[in-house]
Amino acid sequence: MVTQINKPRTTNLQKNRSNFNSQTVKEHYRIAVYLPFMDFIINELSSRFPKPELQRVVQIQKLLSPEFSDGFEDEVQQGVEPYKDDLYCFSALKGELRDWKQIWKSDLSQKFPKSPAEGYKQASALPNIRVLIQLLCVLPVTTNTLQRSFSTLRRLKTYLRSTITEDRLNGLALLLSTRTSRPQ
Template sequence: MTVSAQEGSPIDSQLSSALAQQQEDARYCLQNIVGSIQYLSRQGIALRGHETKDELKRQHPLALYVHCGAHCLNLIAQSACRASPLINDSLQWTVRGKAIRAVLSQYERVLSSLEEMASSGSNTGMRANVLRERFEKGKTIPHQRKPPKRFTSEASQHIPKSAEEHYRTEFYKMLDSVHIQSEERFNQPDLNVLQKLEETLLTGEVNDIVDQYPELNRDILKVQLAMFRSKYTVKSSVEVAEIMRGLTVEVRGLFDQVESLIRLLLVIPVASAEAERSFSALRRLKTWLRTTMTQVRLNNLAVCHVHQETLDNIDLKEIYQQFISVTERRRHVFGSFK
């Protein structure tokens, strides 16, 4: 900080004026920095800077990781479509409903046009004739390529005898894929833990899973569940939670172990579909040029980018004051915001 000598003005007044000017300049720079971060977060531009499931389980062994149910169903549907090319092609045609309805409404004219094209005798006419025959025949068996001999050896290729047999085979391939994927996707160890906890809550039979949680006492929980089930009949953990909310504080204190068990069940989300809607923003946030960004910074940036309305309503002066109040040097450099 430099102070130019001014005649007729005390030196302490000049120092105070220079310090105030310096603090004002520092506050202006701080405002620009915070504003730039806010703008970059809205635009999805990452700043330079990995907590994973395994790391979380290492630090908190009782933390349960349950894969999103909606995402599991989505993966099952994708696998079923890949199992049968026929189903995959059919789903692609479902988005062309207007085109299909237009063909059906003009079906006779389409046939007459194909017949007229087939009479020309050209290559186009031959293709039109084949297409017209398929239109008139209705259900047909798609052309199947012969598999390589390294897969079939000397065995003959299976050829369905009718269209019904062909479509029945494709249908059962899809059902088989759905069955296998459902067992694999929903057979999760942590999901089984939640299932056993819920069975304890609904049946009153305390199992060994309860002993893993220090906030639960096996004997007291068994007694409280017997008292609770003798007065209320419930079929789901949601009903138990609604009953507990309706109880007074004094009565709820009699079922403190039941309340703790309900809290353990309710902290695990059934699905993360709402959070996964923000996945489309990842392509804008983490590009090939920003691969050095860590998971923690990516999470913080994604929260700011997805919740832009909340970001706009943040009181920036409060952030400035929190930043300044950390150390004495910052209070001396920036002063205070009014």
């Protein structure tokens, strides 16, 4: 049994739904469903992954990219600026970045690290690079802190309800009764 998909009828005066100018069924559903859905997805991704945070992650990730550009050190240093207090010595970072670049440009026999864990092992002599790779592993890309706090609040309330003793319950009941019975 094959279902025939039809284009909804169009009228001159439309009150309850959109009236799209389309000639074919495919064109109608592209305008009515596909394009609004894609617009929604793009807006959600833009709000979920804010541009500055995403750009910062991209700049730090250049540490683990085998192709080094000319301004590699400056780009990484610009991305690391908010985290400079986490580094051992921010002023020594540019030198370490040059050394990191030189290690991989000169020694072609070594395999470039494919994961942050491999890069972490290979950066044992460069403490700032190690910290940056650690940051890259734990850096949040999304902004869901509010959602996480609601989840934590729910767990905390559940814990408090389940561990309440009879003495505490009686004390809370007395507090509530004295508060509501006072004249205002």
